Amino acid sequence: MSTVLSSSRYASLGASSARFIGSAHRMLIDGRWVEAHSGKTFDVFDPGTGQVVARVPEGGAEDIGLAVRAARRAFETGPWPRMKPAERTRLLMKLADLIEAHGDELAEIEAVDNGKPLAVARRGIAGTAEMVRYMAGWATKLNGETVDVSVPGEWHAYTSREAVGVVGQIIPWNFPLSMAIWKLAPALTVGCTVVLKPAEQTPLNALRLGHIIEEAGFPPGVVNIVTGFGATAGAALAAHEDVDKIAFTGSTATGKRIVEASLGNLKKVSLELGGKSPVFVFPDADLERATPAAANAIFFNAGQVCSAGSRLYVHRKVFDRVVEGVIGHGDQLAVGHGLDPASQIGPLISRQQQERVERYVALGEEEGARRFGAPRVFDSDGYFVAPSVFVDTAPDMAIRREEIFGPVVCAMPFDDDDLEGIAAEANRTEFGLFAGIWTRNLSLAHKLARRIKAGSVSVNAHMVNEPALPFGGYKQSGWGRERGREVLDLYTSVKSVAVSLD
Ligand code: NAP
Ligand code: MG
Numbered sequence: 001m002s003t004v005l006s007s008s009r010y011a012s013l014g015a016s017s018a019r020f021i022g023s024a025h026r027m028l029i030d031g032r033w034v035e036a037h038s039g040k041t042f043d044v045f046d047p048g049t050g051q052v053v054a055r056v057p058e059g060g061a062e063d064i065g066l067a068v069r070a071a072r073r074a075f076e077t078g079p080w081p082r083m084k085p086a087e088r089t090r091l092l093m094k095l096a097d098l099i100e101a102h103g104d105e106l107a108e109i110e111a112v113d114n115g116k117p118l119a120v121a122r123r124g125i126a127g128t129a130e131m132v133r134y135m136a137g138w139a140t141k142l143n144g145e146t147v148d149v150s151v152p153g154e155w156h157a158y159t160s161r162e163a164v165g166v167v168g169q170i171i172p173w174n175f176p177l178s179m180a181i182w183k184l185a186p187a188l189t190v191g192c193t194v195v196l197k198p199a200e201q202t203p204l205n206a207l208r209l210g211h212i213i214e215e216a217g218f219p220p221g222v223v224n225i226v227t228g229f230g231a232t233a234g235a236a237l238a239a240h241e242d243v244d245k246i247a248f249t250g251s252t253a254t255g256k257r258i259v260e261a262s263l264g265n266l267k268k269v270s271l272e273l274g275g276k277s278p279v280f281v282f283p284d285a286d287l288e289r290a291t292p293a294a295a296n297a298i299f300f301n302a303g304q305v306c307s308a309g310s311r312l313y314v315h316r317k318v319f320d321r322v323v324e325g326v327i328g329h330g331d332q333l334a335v336g337h338g339l340d341p342a343s344q345i346g347p348l349i350s351r352q353q354q355e356r357v358e359r360y361v362a363l364g365e366e367e368g369a370r371r372f373g374a375p376r377v378f379d380s381d382g383y384f385v386a387p388s389v390f391v392d393t394a395p396d397m398a399i400r401r402e403e404i405f406g407p408v409v410c411a412m413p414f415d416d417d418d419l420e421g422i423a424a425e426a427n428r429t430e431f432g433l434f435a436g437i438w439t440r441n442l443s444l445a446h447k448l449a450r451r452i453k454a455g456s457v458s459v460n461a462h463m464v465n466e467p468a469l470p471f472g473g474y475k476q477s478g479w480g481r482e483r484g485r486e487v488l489d490l491y492t493s494v495k496s497v498a499v500s501l502d
Helices: 015-021 061-076 085-101 103-113 118-141 176-189 204-216 230-239 252-264 287-303 316-332 351-366 419-426 442-451
Strands: 027-029 032-034 041-046 051-057 155-163 166-170 193-197 223-225 245-249 268-272 278-281 311-315 370-372 388-391 408-414 434-438 456-459 492-500
Touching (some): 015 204, 027 061, 027 204, 041 103, 051 204, 061 193, 061 223, 061 230, 085 118, 085 176, 085 204, 103 118, 103 204, 118 176, 166 176, 166 230, 176 204, 176 245, 204 223, 230 245, 245 252, 252 268, 278 287, 278 419, 287 311, 287 408, 287 434, 311 316, 311 419, 316 388, 316 408, 351 370, 351 388, 351 408, 408 419, 419 442, 434 442, 442 456
Parallel strands (some): 166 193, 278 434
Antiparallel strands (some): 027 032, 027 223, 155 492
């Protein structure tokens, strides 16, 4: 492994990230860094080269059991849920500062583990620190209410919000650090304790974050991190009888398995799942802004974004102009290794995802759609895929209906101003995560936003990355809302107390 990291590809890595990536990795259980109970490990690949850069413990059901026991003890008898809210705020603020202080290192690890271009990873790290700060502020604002009751007699009745307990969190590989923070920050703010299972493809930054959480001074057992496979470690966490709540982000298919696994103890479940999100460009839109934004909506992060704008609807009057612009934008994007400063988009996460996306592209062509996007030759074994834009698609084609999770967009013209018809087309999907609307006509924008069945809508922007705005899915895009005040509902239970004063 160290020989791989000493190759020229990694020469730009800072000393601390190189040291961390090349170190002997352990999992965090009850404040101690441990190997898997089985002693097994698995390989971590750099998706930009296809080479193994690290090995991490292959946690299984036994390790999940130990982690849940630690989280339970920390919740029932540890200081964390009993700490004054302002103290939790202070610790979380310290964590945010440390994330920022370690920003370069975390971004470099992300570039190697996930393949993101370094500049993109850096922006992401800054965003995670802001998410922690936003959530930290809520610790002191979790109030219940007094309630005026109507039953006879004199009463003092009130509600309180209590931490839900031990939380299992299972996250995907597309934004490894942000996904960990989106899950951890609200759970910790309200006083929950956590067992986190990162995606098998991207375990490194979750483990690095574990060290930073230790450095910040969180009590042992509050955050436990178990690396391992979904079918074993993930399934054991989702099914565990002593886990009070499970929070999951990933595919809709796995989300359904999580729901099944939760039935044993009817643990609370929240799900942030897939999407096939529409972007609408009306002829009066500022096309200078809308066109590159529509391209970024699908090509950013090589399309590995749950809210990617993968169905692009453009009014016929401007269809050729916008779609040619999107194709041109895709063709000009520098696709390369995360550590190469010229790269604008990186590789897909794995050989499997690369093959999956290539299969969709081939299928689209077989089914008769026309593909645009310059062919590319990549002089590396990384999992690169060139951007593709499809036109002449039909509604029942797989590329129009299914989440591809790659830099592949279907562009469709629309030619009337029938809002109901436009909304019906947007809603013709099992998903409902996001929709983008580009127009200068405010009345049209608001009317359409109302009619679209999706958890987030942006007008003249694509997906605002803002901690205060709730995010989540209608239909099969999920249950519950992350970010904003709403996420606190996922991690708290409301208790009502009625006191007879008679
Ligand atoms: P996935 O199966 O949904 O994986 C997400 C997380 O769930 C990972 O940590 C995974 O562990 C874990 N997991 C898998 N099976 C599990 C089980 N039975 N019980 C508990 N946890 C389990 O996604 P994927 O296989 O990596 O990607 C497949 C497709 O999912 C993508 O092509 C994309 O369409 C979609 N996806 C969506 C998002 C999103 O943000 N909405 C993110 C990623 C992927 P392992 O890492 O070990 O599998
Ligand atoms: Mg990796």
